[in-house]
Amino acid sequence: MPRGEARWAWLLSDGGEPRNWMLVLAPLLGWHDDGWAGVGWGLFAAVFTAVLPTLILRFGERRQYWGDRHVRRRQDRIVAAPGVMASVITGTGLLHGLEAPAEVTSLVMAMLAVLLALLVITFFWKVSVHSAVASGALVILTSVFGPWMLALTPLVALIGWSRIRLRCHTVGQVTVGALIGAAVSAPVFDLLG
Template identity: 40%
Template sequence: MTRRLVQPRSHRCPLTSSPDRHRDLCAGHLRGGDAADHRPAQHRPAALTGLGWSLLAILFCSAIPYVVIWVGVRRGRLTDHHIGVREQRRMPLVYGLLSVLVGLAVLVLAGTPRPLIPMVVVMFAVLLIVTAINRVWKPSAHAAVAAGSISVLVIAFGPALVPSLALVALVGWSRLRLGDHTTRQVVAGALAGILLAVPTIVLLS
């Protein structure tokens, strides 16, 4: 009787019968696993890019207008950085409008992501109305900007951000606490911000 020698089976990938093919597939599987493990890192450049666009918008919508006020206080043209005197508010508001308008142009020309544009447009619209009303009355610009900004965020990200409207109340309280506005002026500013922001963001979206 002739005995048949049975060769031991090698452990191969079930998808192939070739040792070379087995090595290639297994190596590819490992590379795919590594890529999957590092997949969240691919979102980092996008997050950094979004942060950069946001900082550019903040530069024109907040930082530059604040520097204008700071310089005015340093030179004695403004009594304080809260600008409690209505007659002193006109030029800082005008410079703020110009800064936001220039920032909007820069963002559009530079190709900023579309969702950021309505936010800046709302900022410009709110400041424009506050500047116009300031000729005869002193609505709270802080309350208007806060209410407009929060309204945009609620519309953009949904009802989950509705509790953030409490920040508007906090800003209004601070204006009353400092004695820079009356309750009517704070409420008027907040209502102006909401009534301008909501239709503007809806139309632009």
């Protein structure tokens, strides 16, 4: 792969990490639902959906439970999943119990539903979490802010391209990830939001 292309692929892949979507999306939806107080709830949600999962993945990487923060091997993802899921489940419970704004709680519930779907698939096949979260974020943004958010569709496609280009996933794994992210996120978010 040409050097410039590899650089762009890494930038898109790292920028499009699931944690980054949650760091932006949770406070944004919090603001939309409840102003500055909602931003605080969104940041609280981001702790459980982005910050703690990142720390868990880094801890596992340092202990050599898996190779890197992207947890590329399918078998390693099954080992990493319980810690990440525990963080998201805890956050979901706290948001619900503390009566956080509906859009923030619905976002985290939608993320949890996507993670559960991906975990089931991961027992048999590797699927792109990057693509699933990016497409899930896109459908939620479209649900909240309207169809003009579909202008972000090329970004979701570019994140998928980066994962393929870096040989982290196949076209099929990226496509299935994107389809699952959208198909699971939309109904869960709309039902609960």
